Amino acid sequence: MPEKQRTEEQAQAPRNAGAPQTAAPAVSTGPAxxxxxxxxxxxxxxxxQLLEAAASVFCRSGYTAASTNAIAxxxxxxxxxLYQFFPNKEAIAVGLSDQLLHDWRAMHxxxxxxxxxxxxxxxxxxxxxxxxxxxxxxxxxxxxxxxGTDTPGRIAEDISSLHDTVFTRVEEIVAGYLPDAPxxxxxxxxxxxxxxxxxxxxxxxxxxxxxxxxxxxELKTVMYRYLQxxxxxxxxxxx
Numbered sequence: 001m002p003e004k005q006r007t008e009e010q011a012q013a014p015r016n017a018g019a020p021q022t023a024a025p026a027v028s029t030g031p032a033x034x035x036x037x038x039x040x041x042x043x044x045x046x047x048x049q050l051l052e053a054a055a056s057v058f059c060r061s062g063y064t065a066a067s068t069n070a071i072a073x074x075x076x077x078x079x080x081x082l083y084q085f086f087p088n089k090e091a092i093a094v095g096l097s098d099q100l101l102h103d104w105r106a107m108h109x110x111x112x113x114x115x116x117x118x119x120x121x122x123x124x125x126x127x128x129x130x131x132x133x134x135x136x137x138x139x140x141x142x143x144x145x146x147x148g149t150d151t152p153g154r155i156a157e158d159i160s161s162l163h164d165t166v167f168t169r170v171e172e173i174v175a176g177y178l179p180d181a182p183x184x185x186x187x188x189x190x191x192x193x194x195x196x197x198x199x200x201x202x203x204x205x206x207x208x209x210x211x212x213x214x215x216x217x218e219l220k221t222v223m224y225r226y227l228q229x230x231x232x233x234x235x236x237x238x239x
Contacts, residue, residue, distance in 0.1 A: 047085050050075050051099060054092045055141035063093060064150045090152045093145060097155045100142045101162065107135045112169040117176030121228055125220050128173070129197070133216060136201055143205060147198075163194075170194060177231035189230065196222055 053075035057066045068089050072082045086092045111131040116124050136142055145151050146159050171190040175181065181189075200219030204212055 043085070046077075046081070047095070050077070050082060050085060050092065051096045054096050055139075058093070058096070058144045059140045062150070063089075063144065063148055068092070090154075093152055094154050096141060097145050097151075097158060100139055100145070101158060103139070104135060104142065104162075107131050108166070108169070112166070112173065114172070114176075117173055121177070121231060122220075122224055124173070125223050129216075129220060129223070132197070133201065133204060133219075136205060137212075140205065143201070167191070167194060174227075174231075177227075189227075192226065193223065196226065 050071065054066070054071045057071050057074050061070065066089060068082055068086075069079055071089070071092060072079045075082070086095065111128050113127075116127045119127060145155055146162065151159075167190055170193050171186050174189050174193070175186050178186065178189075197219070200215065200222065204215045204219065207215055
């Protein structure tokens with residue numbers, strides 16, 4: 001961040017700003033309890049609004065070029081309001097990545113579920129790829145934060161953990177089709193599958209409509225043609 005921009009943002013930020021925060025409920029009884037709860041609910045809505053705005057700004061400008069002022073404008077609030085909930089851009093990015101990773105883990109459980117191993121190869125690819133592609137299409141900020149080279153260190157650590165988790169599950173799925181394959185072969189195959197997915201996803205996200213659908217079909221075709229001879233699947237190709 002340029003020195004001038006950093007100085008302006010720090011001047012606007014409250015000295016005791018923390019990341020992210022909502023109004024703490026007061027200890028009370030009766031109707032008075034409702035006011036702290038309403039304040040907390042408003043604070044949670046404001047955080048959601050700011051994270052949504054940050055996602056739009058990060059997708060449009062990238063992490064480095066984005067600023068808290070731009071995020072505040074996107075959310076329709078003042079920079080001072082933003083600093084009530086997030087002390088800086090990094091805290092916003094971390095909050096957004098935490099939210100996205102939470103949603104991703106729920107999707108990951110569906111996409112890479114153990115029961116998919118028993119499916120024919122083409123059906124397994126549908127079951128695994130469709131939810132993963134849909135998640136990335138619906139959450140473009142996920143690719144910006146997860147695959148960017150300029151994201152904060154905390155997010156980089158999450159990316160490493162994310163990759164390890166996905167790699168392990170892909171390796172397990174491949175092993176389900178090739179139970180006698182040596183470990184080094186399974187590792188190479190899992191790495192190739194992830195590389196193919198990442199490359200295909202880049203093309204998918206850069207297109208829309210029918211052209212996007214065509215690239216999704218192409219990715220499945222590439223995956224099938226790579227894996228089918230290796231796993232000696234007897235099902236005919238459907239993609």
